Amino acid sequence: MTDTQDATYSGPERVFSGIQPTGNLHLGNYLGALKKFVDLQEEGWDCVYCVVDLHAITQPQDVWGGPALIASHTRQIASAYLAAGIDPKKSIVYAQSAVPAHVELAWIFNCVARMGWVERMTQFKDKAGKDAERASVGLFTYPVLQAADILAYKATHVPVGEDQKQHLELSRDIADRFNRDYDAPGFFPLPEPLIKGPGARIMSLKDGTKKMSKSDPSDLSRINLVDDADLISKKIKKAKTDVLGDMPSDTEGLEGRPEVENLVGIYSAITGDSVEAVLKQYGGQGFGVFKPALADAMVAHLAPITARYREILADPAEIDRVLADGAARADAIAAPIMHEVRELVGFWRA
Ligand code: AQP
Numbered sequence: 001m002t003d004t005q006d007a008t009y010s011g012p013e014r015v016f017s018g019i020q021p022t023g024n025l026h027l028g029n030y031l032g033a034l035k036k037f038v039d040l041q042e043e044g045w046d047c048v049y050c051v052v053d054l055h056a057i058t059q060p061q062d063v064w065g066g067p068a069l070i071a072s073h074t075r076q077i078a079s080a081y082l083a084a085g086i087d088p089k090k091s092i093v094y095a096q097s098a099v100p101a102h103v104e105l106a107w108i109f110n111c112v113a114r115m116g117w118v119e120r121m122t123q124f125k126d127k128a129g130k131d132a133e134r135a136s137v138g139l140f141t142y143p144v145l146q147a148a149d150i151l152a153y154k155a156t157h158v159p160v161g162e163d164q165k166q167h168l169e170l171s172r173d174i175a176d177r178f179n180r181d182y183d184a185p186g187f188f189p190l191p192e193p194l195i196k197g198p199g200a201r202i203m204s205l206k207d208g209t210k211k212m213s214k215s216d217p218s219d220l221s222r223i224n225l226v227d228d229a230d231l232i233s234k235k236i237k238k239a240k241t242d243v244l245g246d247m248p249s250d251t252e253g254l255e256g257r258p259e260v261e262n263l264v265g266i267y268s269a270i271t272g273d274s275v276e277a278v279l280k281q282y283g284g285q286g287f288g289v290f291k292p293a294l295a296d297a298m299v300a301h302l303a304p305i306t307a308r309y310r311e312i313l314a315d316p317a318e319i320d321r322v323l324a325d326g327a328a329r330a331d332a333i334a335a336p337i338m339h340e341v342r343e344l345v346g347f348w349r350a
Helices: 027-042 070-084 101-110 115-119 122-128 138-150 162-181 229-240 259-272 276-284 287-313 316-345
Strands: 013-020 047-051 091-095 157-159 192-194
Touching: 013 027, 013 070, 013 138, 027 070, 027 259, 027 287, 047 101, 047 122, 047 138, 047 316, 070 091, 070 287, 091 101, 091 287, 091 316, 101 162, 115 138, 115 162, 115 229, 138 162, 138 316, 157 162, 157 287, 162 192, 229 276, 229 287, 259 276, 259 287, 276 287
Parallel strands: 013 047, 013 157, 047 091, 157 192
Antiparallel strands: none
């Protein structure tokens, strides 16, 4: 048993994570989440990977494309999962809305979570912006649905980027509170975020203090997984650096240089070289040397994934087959857990 679980949880360990179908995936999604999904699968974990379409609709329709586009966006994210290396025979890949347990458990958890806990979530403040009064109630309770996503499978480990840390803490609080309120010690595990490692926080190429994001209006702020070699080179060339000039030779030299730290971190995450090794190699050199090397490393890593992605996307019937099979397997795990949850809550049953 790892420190994932409260002392009394004795079920199997399982990985769960998801990505929203709200647009093209970018390098932050890839390094912070997708690449880790694949690594965990290859380490032999029992993995459940979801396209979280119920989360997408918490935002205005123009963000997720509305009813005409959400299914094709879901196929796109599923294709990116497969292109990155997720094997649907080893891992479960499905759309969140196809498995009813997410919504049912989310409602029960809405009645377990406390207003004060949810009000503290900083991502709601970021996403709702200045006009929080006009944000959907769904956007506010999004982290509660996230707890349900994870716990409907009694998942113990959740690979995510740094931005999701606070939501994972809330999931642990909800699991713990449910176990206590319903006198069921160890019924739900307390899920542990898997955040560490390179790529956990990839920043905008235009502002090293803002995370790389699909919703940033500037396409130059991010590398999309569908960008070709020329576009990647152009974006890296235009990436913001600073007036201090050359690359530093050690990690102390990165202090106060967020844009440079971000580019070095990306290089390290892509190549597997440590940040120290990257700085040793490029320290004292100008960005005219480092940036082309970074662009080349990125293209070498991403080009095969992009090519596979396009191939997979060209066969929507096969993607649908994978998603339908995944939904049936996900439901087979979640349905008996929900049966137990209903019994614990005490709902009527004939
Ligand atoms: N910049 C990032 N660095 C590292 N990890 C990141 N993730 C997102 N941005 C970064 C991780 O990607 C996973 C899926 O995220 P999501 O698409 O479900 O939602 P998000 O976090 O809201 O992603 P975006 O790109 O920032 O979308 P918008 O702009 O719509 O808000 C998560 O594990 C996340 O941590």
